[in-house]
Amino acid sequence: MKPRARWVAAAGVALLAAGCGETAAGPGAGGSPTGNDGGSWRPVAESPLSPREAPLTVTVGDRILVMGGSDGPPCPPNADCVAPPPPLHDGAAYDPAADSWTPIADAPEPVGGGVDTSVVVGDTVYVSTVIFNLEGGRTSTTFQSYDAAADTWAELTPPDESEWRYLTVAGDRIVAYRGSHEDYTGGTLEPLDPLPADLVYDAAADTWAELPADPLGPSYDRRLIGTDGGAVLLASDLVPNPGVDPPVVHAATLDLAAGTWTELPDGDVVSGYGFSRVGDLLVSALEESSDGGEVNNWGRGIPYGGILDPATGTWSTLPERAPRDPLDGFMIPVGNLTGERTIVSGAWALDVPTLTWSRVPDSPDDEHVQGQSAAFIDTSAGGQVMLWGGSRWPGWLEDPESMGDGELIADGWIWTVPAPPG
Template sequence: MTLEDRLARSLHEGLARLDVPPGDLDGARRAGGRLRRRRRVVAAVVAAAVAVTGLGVLAWDREADDRVTDPAGSGSWQRMDDAPVPGRAMPLAGWTGEEALFVGGDLEPCPPAADCVVPSVPARDGAAYDPDAQEWRVIAEAPVPMGYWFRTTMVDDTMVIVGDGRWWAYDAGDDAWTRLPAPPAPTEDTGSISSADGRVLAMSRRGRVQVLDLAARTWSELPAAPRRLVGAVVATDDGVVVSGPTRGDGTGVVAQIWDGSSWSEVPVPQRNSFRHWTGERLVELDPQRGADGERAGGILDPATREWSPLPDRLTDSAGGGWSVNAAEGPLILGWGYLYDDRDGSWARQAPRPEAAQTEGVSAVWADGRVIVFGGVDSSAQSYEPVSQAWAWRP
């Protein structure tokens, strides 16, 4: 599989490695706590006012299309010092609250249309960047190569990683790796993981939500949902949401909501699973359309069961090949757009710097700014991975 193919699959999964990004839950709770109190006052009125086949559908304000502005914010991309590790494509990324972590990735990405004998050479090394001090440091080498297909989530300053059937934790404060116990049931290799309050959530292959208490190093399991889904799991302020297709063709997506005591189900007219919690809503920022014209992404408020489509003006080519995807609380950057869930506004991201790599980059929100590292210089005949790093603040 070429790097181009892998990028397409990664984008189609919809920020698949950003299950609950670094700082996401803390930032989301701060941003969402005040709004949640106001929302509950009107939730019953809204839910009664709109219903389509049992799903409250909140029609997106058509003026929202006019809020797609250009460019995003007033900032621009700034070149940082190169990382002190070899170049790579699609490293794993996370935010500790002080440093942006980049671990593993593909050291020898395969050029498009090439028939590579070894499709991927994962890295074991990594680096951390302190945006306040503007300094890099090399971190302890991982016990095993960390491929781009591994999944991550952050618990404070610890990056939890699952891949190839094994679980690991990297403690940035101690600069140390530890092996974590495996869950009772195997998880999907391409499945999502999420975290909240020191616990990590993962879907088993039989469709059950498994919960790792990171401090105790013990696993438990939520009660089975009425319908078996093999999809994405996301921790919210009030519980857990599992979403995924109900049919073999990948369509018929539903969201199953665990409120701490019972499950409920909401059908959503989109093609992809939800992978990000903003503090108020679940958002899948993927403007692609299927053959039936249905969008891959959408927005769901699990408290009111209201679903909103993405604005019509969003396209899947706004990024111009600049595949920067990152999410933190109410802010989501992806597909060339910046979405702010606090006011539902959209903006096109700042244009890609001419000198920046175009493919295979990884990005993370870091205290209000986006840090980008890695990628491939596709203009070079050798298709070499790079150690470039960029920063942008909206």
């Protein structure tokens, strides 16, 4: 029998996308204090890198690595454009304590900046990049590693020919998994047949092996989150008519050493896609809820965010936070950022142990900027968020029809997340 879900209310005081990463500036732009007790952005030292969009930003130890990205012509906001040229190979390491940069060795293959396409094991970054061939219209996938201690790269064997793979670390092993079992080739939501296996990497042999099949069956919004001893899978049933019934997020834990799965209670959240690991918990700090709309109304609002303790199978609601108009304020691009105790998502940072919120300061740029990359690092000064790169579009905020040409930028900014009370 499937275990029954246990829910607890999270007590707290409310204070407060690799892709284009679209953002909008708000009041208090230009690095000035925002007035929301969240502090402000400060510029970082000039980088040795050229202007670019969507580089890979990843934290290794006390440095933030900025690698690859695109220096092709930027695509205007809300426009459809041809695929950019292959990503760049160069990179640099930023030291927040010294506010200084150090160039790093060039990668043998291009480095893209997609969400969940890189992981860190010790001092080594593993990165998978999908490269679009402009002439043949085909894609290829590279897999390579960067040893930050030795400043060396290695070309590795990609998981398979599929481009639909995300990376996570289960224990100390890299796992490549699919975000959905949908078969996109037929124009339907039918599941792939057979279901593709998730894969685990043997770094010593440079080979991939299949993980045991999970117990959740055909799924979409699959999110595999690594833990010390394995991983937790969150997923929603792949059904012919999604949205008719209230969503249910199924969960299961993988014991990597034993090769076994154990189902956990279901979660009463819209999707597991926004969850990330913070300490021993899995957290999604997404705002708002959904009631299914007018046609298939579910009779109640179901939240997008929540907290799961995989050790006990207990799901919790997020603490309350101040209401916010979706167009009000700056939102962190490129998914979630996490640290030892913090998750930053959209316009909010949540200190998980104390369940207290901070608002992300307004944009440090007076103009519309998209294609920024972001990273989180724990420092002696506290948790810090770094923004870097992107493209600036003068005039778009005032009048999109008469905006100027976009320009690639190499600007970087740091925000120190406010310390929790007490």
